[in-house]
Amino acid sequence: SENPQNFLREVERYIHLNRISDEATKVIIFSTFISAGSQADIWWNNLTATETASWATVKTAFQGQWPAIVVAAKSTLEYQKELLALRLKEEDVGERITVAGVSTWSHLHYHGRLQKLVQDAGVANAPVFIHQVREALPRVLRDLTSPAPPDWTTFFDEIRNANIDTIQDKARRDKERREAEKAQNLRIAKLESKQADPVEVLRLQMQRTTIGQTNAQPAAHTNATTRPINNVNTTRNAVPNPSNNTTTRRQIRYVTASQNNTQRLRSQPPTQEERDLMRARINELLHHPDTTDGHAAYETQIRQWETQWGRGARCTEQSPYPLTPGTAQICSGECFRCGAHGHIGPECQMPVDDQLPKNESIWRGLSSRILGTFNRTT
Structure with missing residues (x-):
């Protein structure tokens, strides 16, 4: 398996x-490097006197027998694909790693690899692919770079000089957020697997907005009963209990969307x-004003939906629902019941009849569960 050219x-x-x-000494030395009984030894013993007359003729005979392996060099396009596929894992940000026996920071090692690929891809002097590469950065590092670096040199410097x-600090906070969201997703998945009432599922989804804060006390639903959905045309109502003052829930009727008969249960993070x-x-x-x-x-959006x-x-x-005009941006830490900021669903004081359409509440909850509160401003 040895490369013959390395032997030479x-x-x-x-x-x-x-x-x-x-x-003559060179020729003799060459012969002493050949393993006895090997294919090279058999070849050597069959050479003519002319072929072993000098070091130059020996090399010519050797290269004729074992020509150099042609290297399949990567094309510029292949390097560009590698450039766009290069990733720095979120969990590695801010960590020390060892490269060739040397301790370094993960983002600095990424910086070196990125710089080499940009050079090999032939785009070092052209401001192309910068946006795609920046978007693929972990959020912690992306937030420390300019939204639109003018050239690769500026982008490289921003990564290398990041404090x-x-x-x-950002990586620690991001890790805590991911772990909290993962735990929340598991709780939601358990509830969904039992085919719970959508309002109860949403109550858990709303709690995502309080990650890092003291858990809010759930609203009192002493009479709420989780009922399995027997068929898509079932009408569910909360029946008043004469023993207390719980208000009858307004009627909710759902059928399965035409192109999504079964929503996949989520037991893992998205x-x-x-x-x-x-x-x-x-x-x-479009979220209208x-x-x-x-x-x-x-x-018009509602009719089309x-x-x-x-x-x-x-x-x-799979079926995004229109957002009520003037309400808070989706995935901004808003209340899923009224579309405002400053509180979460269980604390919402909005009368039931004035709350958002049930489908909008569900859509906001689904979006927040998968994407988090990326639109949060504070």
């Missing part, structure tokens, strides 16, 4: 280091592909 170079290195100039204390798909679906529908034209456009998915269908991850 080893002989030449020995000749050079020992300053051997005599041709390690700031990186580690993948990057799922997050990308959800972000794209959020962008499908609280104006006359905005409300007219919103009503019902035409596509069916009147009374339940919103799913």
Whole structure:
């Protein structure tokens, strides 16, 4: 399996280091490097006197028998693909790693690899792919770079000069957030697996907005009973209990969306592909302002949604639901019941009849569960 050219170079290195100039001596030294009984030994013993007359003729005969292996060099396009595929894992940000026996920071090692790939891809002097590479950075590092670096040199400098204390602090906070969201997703998945009431599922989803804060006390629902959904046309009502003052819940009727008979249960945190798909679906529908034209456009969106998915269908991850004009941005830590900031669902004082459409509440909850509160401003 040895590369024959490496064998030849080893002989030449020995000749050079020992300053051997005599041709006959070079030939003899070459023969001593050949393993006895090997294919090379058989080849050597069958050479003619002309082929072993000098070091030059020996090398010619050797290269004729074992020609140099042609290297399949990577193309510029392949290097560009590697450049776009290069990733720094979120969990590695702010960590020390060992490279070739040397301790370094993970983002500095990434910086070196990125710089080499940019050079190999032939784009070092052109401001191309910078946006794609920046978007693929972990959020902690991306937040420490300019939104639109003018060139690669500026982008490289921003990564290399990022303050390690700031990186580690942001990485710690980001890790805590991911762990809290993971635990919350598992709780939601357990509830979904039991086919719970959507309002109860949303109550858990709303708690995502309080990550890092003291857990809010759930609203009192002493009479709430979780009932399995027997069929898609079932009408569910909260029946008043004469023993207390619990108000009857307004009637909720759902049928399965036409193109999504079964919503996949989520027992694991969302993948990057799922997050990308959800972000794209959020962008499908324009969130209109609280104006006359905005409300007219919103009503059109509702009619289009019902035409596509069916009147009374339940919103799913595949069927983005229009947002009420003038309400808070989606995934901004808003209340899923009224679309305002400053509180979460269980604390919402909005009368039931004035709350958001149930499908909008579900859509906001699904989006927040998968994407977190990326639109939060404070």
